[in-house]
Amino acid sequence: MTRNLEELAGAEERRIAVREAAADFLRREWSLSSLRACIEGDGLADAPALWEGMRRLGWHEIDPFAAESEGSLGATQLCAIAEETGRALAPTPLVPCVVGRAILRGTQMARFSELAILAHGEGERTSDRLRTSAVAVEADGGFRLTGEKRFVPYGREAERLIVGATTRDGAFGLYEVEAETTGVDRRALRLLDGSPCAEIRLRDVDAKPIARDDEARRVLRDALSLETIARCAELVGVADRALELAVEYAKTRVAFDRPIGSFQAIQHRLVNLRAHVEVARALCQGAARASGEERSALASMAAFAALDDLRKVPEGALQVFGGIGTTWEHDIHLFLRRAATLTALLGERSGFREDVVRHLEETLA
Amino acid sequence: MKRRADLELHLTHEDEAFRAEVRAFLDECLPAGWGTLEYEGPRDEASRVEFQREWQRRLFEAGLVAIAWPKEYGGRDAGFVQQMIYDSEMARRRAPDPINRSAIAYIGPTIIQWGSDWQKGHFLPRILSGDDVWCQGFSEPGAGSDLAAIRTRAVLDGDEFVLTGQKVWTSKAHLADWCYVLARTDPSAPKHEGLSCFLVDMRTPGITVRPLRQISGRSEFNEVFFDEVRVPRRCLVGEQNAGWRIANSTLRYERAGLSRTSRIERRLEILVALAREITVDEKPRWEDPIVREHLARFAVRVEALRNLAARANAASLRGASPGPEVSIAKLLTSELDQAMADYAMDLAGPYAALVRGSPHALKGGNVPLSYLIMRAATIGGGTSEIQRNVIAERVLGLPRSSGTGK
Numbered sequence A: 001m002t003r004n005l006e007e008l009a010g011a012e013e014r015r016i017a018v019r020e021a022a023a024d025f026l027r028r029e030w031s032l033s034s035l036r037a038c039i040e041g042d043g044l045a046d047a048p049a050l051w052e053g054m055r056r057l058g059w060h061e062i063d064p065f066a067a068e069s070e071g072s073l074g075a076t077q078l079c080a081i082a083e084e085t086g087r088a089l090a091p092t093p094l095v096p097c098v099v100g101r102a103i104l105r106g107t108q109m110a111r112f113s114e115l116a117i118l119a120h121g122e123g124e125r126t127s128d129r130l131r132t133s134a135v136a137v138e139a140d141g142g143f144r145l146t147g148e149k150r151f152v153p154y155g156r157e158a159e160r161l162i163v164g165a166t167t168r169d170g171a172f173g174l175y176e177v178e179a180e181t182t183g184v185d186r187r188a189l190r191l192l193d194g195s196p197c198a199e200i201r202l203r204d205v206d207a208k209p210i211a212r213d214d215e216a217r218r219v220l221r222d223a224l225s226l227e228t229i230a231r232c233a234e235l236v237g238v239a240d241r242a243l244e245l246a247v248e249y250a251k252t253r254v255a256f257d258r259p260i261g262s263f264q265a266i267q268h269r270l271v272n273l274r275a276h277v278e279v280a281r282a283l284c285q286g287a288a289r290a291s292g293e294e295r296s297a298l299a300s301m302a303a304f305a306a307l308d309d310l311r312k313v314p315e316g317a318l319q320v321f322g323g324i325g326t327t328w329e330h331d332i333h334l335f336l337r338r339a340a341t342l343t344a345l346l347g348e349r350s351g352f353r354e355d356v357v358r359h360l361e362e363t364l365a
Numbered sequence B: 001m002k003r004r005a006d007l008e009l010h011l012t013h014e015d016e017a018f019r020a021e022v023r024a025f026l027d028e029c030l031p032a033g034w035g036t037l038e039y040e041g042p043r044d045e046a047s048r049v050e051f052q053r054e055w056q057r058r059l060f061e062a063g064l065v066a067i068a069w070p071k072e073y074g075g076r077d078a079g080f081v082q083q084m085i086y087d088s089e090m091a092r093r094r095a096p097d098p099i100n101r102s103a104i105a106y107i108g109p110t111i112i113q114w115g116s117d118w119q120k121g122h123f124l125p126r127i128l129s130g131d132d133v134w135c136q137g138f139s140e141p142g143a144g145s146d147l148a149a150i151r152t153r154a155v156l157d158g159d160e161f162v163l164t165g166q167k168v169w170t171s172k173a174h175l176a177d178w179c180y181v182l183a184r185t186d187p188s189a190p191k192h193e194g195l196s197c198f199l200v201d202m203r204t205p206g207i208t209v210r211p212l213r214q215i216s217g218r219s220e221f222n223e224v225f226f227d228e229v230r231v232p233r234r235c236l237v238g239e240q241n242a243g244w245r246i247a248n249s250t251l252r253y254e255r256a257g258l259s260r261t262s263r264i265e266r267r268l269e270i271l272v273a274l275a276r277e278i279t280v281d282e283k284p285r286w287e288d289p290i291v292r293e294h295l296a297r298f299a300v301r302v303e304a305l306r307n308l309a310a311r312a313n314a315a316s317l318r319g320a321s322p323g324p325e326v327s328i329a330k331l332l333t334s335e336l337d338q339a340m341a342d343y344a345m346d347l348a349g350p351y352a353a354l355v356r357g358s359p360h361a362l363k364g365g366n367v368p369l370s371y372l373i374m375r376a377a378t379i380g381g382g383t384s385e386i387q388r389n390v391i392a393e394r395v396l397g398l399p400r401s402s403g404t405g406k
């Protein structure tokens, strides 16, 4: 990753420009009152309009594996946007959509404007992120898939599903499945932050193979690293905005005739939270710029830091609000809910830990 | 799960008999299955409240609400040993809270310490019986940590005080018959010197209660508005303008009450059960040394706090106001409680995101619900920052940081 400073500065300028455009768009198109409706169980009423707007901006066409160059929206830009959707607490299928499309494009099968989602989570927790319990059987010249996937964001909204499965002789492959077809059963899971998530059961479902063996493993690994980085970026945004709210409040709330932000206990708490955000953001950006195996290791580092620190940011921010922070009316709990949800669904800590340690071993060897 | 062994104390025959009495009571009165992790308590607020009222009525009939209180007001004048027996039996069986738990913990003791004979005779038995449910009207929109900044006014008019102002975060005000109110009686005096404490009948004209919703979705605290509410002079607690001292003793009783360890003992048990049940890579989390390290740390702290809190509580319940050290017990207990609820989220992994009503939610979605509820642990009863300030200034004797008043 040798790049001259000029290049870096150019990339940074483009990142900031994308970020500002995204922030501007989200300010116009999304509000926390729409999010409250999602949490109250009224469904995603206002979200589809938001997604449509994102499509018009072409965000779904980001190619996260593209080399960063003038005009291309690479992974760095994806992270910049994800950070903004995090700050706005906007429930969007941006990350799963880009990940899904990246898998299909990576295998020369790109199609546009359909939501194809990687359905990879399972009920049984495992630190081996590539593992899948779904089974593929060859039949009538095609394949049929059986298995259960859980914790699939936007799984019910998806038009197509991408599923990893193994055949009876142990060959791993990635397959594509029409979501609205016989044998696919999708159930909503209710999440703490009100965003959509599904459990998906596949029973003898017609499936089209998209990659096999080492290639499939590589594609899946890259897709999962990308997903991890983008979700971390979203978490960074959530934490960053929660912290900003707490800092604003600390400047205005008065106790003992002084702004509470003048008490060192509050100052130091806020500084520590800022440090968490900075560390996680730096790791995300580094991972976004890398590629291949290196990106995968850096993604696990970002995830490890995110799991350690990012939920603590809205927790600590809430503490600064005192009593008002424990009310439904106040917005801070919305950030807490989103951060807790993203953290919970980020992946197994032990898996990330082992990746980081393995990387450490390799770099020291 | 095998429960902790009994207290090892040298018990007299009377103490033995008392323990047998408490055990017999619990055997008879606790609902079947109570205290097991499978037991589903009442879910909605109305039935939760009804359940707690009924539980208090039963305790009252058995003379077991507040055994350390004076006999004449419905207590038993019980000493330290019997109080320890009582606490440990109640904790062992995970006995529920009576509806008036907070009034028993800190409003009653305040009345015992500072109240007039009429106040003691009239209010204390009704607190014990649960005939009167109480709330505490201290905090205001502009005065929480800085309690002495309250602005609710009480003006003497003939034989009555006239109260006007607003309280906030008033737990149980929507159920309460009475409210223990801190108000300003002398606006010209320095901040801490013009305050007084009142016992206010919630049915008096001029009181409006507006429920506030909490982040858990429940509505257990309220805004309370006082608009020229007339309070008879006999409902002033202690002397006029001596309210700051009285309120501070109440806060210490409250902090002692908040350091009861039954809740953290329960949460530790839940964590262990979760760790045994949840698997990663087909192995129970319980077997993972990193998880064991965390659980061991929690267990050690719970054990220490059992002793720390028992001391604070025993003094408090006898109406001897605990000292500022009680902030240590409150700080550690609430932070531990919160830390364990946070750790349950870590243990639960993706399942931590599933709320009640979702397929596959763990324990009815209790893990994320407790996580949300436990945010308040380090805020209510005085924030952790304020407890640390009290400990720094009053226990360690460090110089007061500038501007933080009394």
Ligand SMILES: Cc1cc2nc3c(=O)[nH]c(=O)nc-3n(C[C@H](O)[C@H](O)[C@H](O)COP(=O)(O)OP(=O)(O)OC[C@H]3O[C@@H](n4cnc5c(N)ncnc54)[C@H](O)[C@@H]3O)c2cc1C
Pocket (backbone or CB within 6 Å): A253, A254, A255, A256, A260, A263, A264, A265, A266, A319, A320, A321, A322, A323, A324, A326, B135, B136, B137, B138, B139, B140, B141, B142, B143, B144, B145, B146, B168, B169, B170, B171, B172, B221, B376, B379, B380, B381, B382, B383, B384, B385, B386, B389, B404
């Ligand atoms: C669930 C719940 C139930 C409650 N029930 C009741 C009740 O029944 N009756 C009642 O009267 N009150 C009740 N309270 C109110 C509670 O006592 C206050 O919320 C608490 O004292 C904090 O006050 P505040 O909300 O005004 O926050 P603030 O005082 O505005 O505090 C905001 C932040 O500033 C910090 N801060 C303030 N001063 C300092 C300082 N000097 N140094 C360092 N940091 C400082 C605080 O720690 C906090 O983090 C309840 C609160 C909760 C959450």
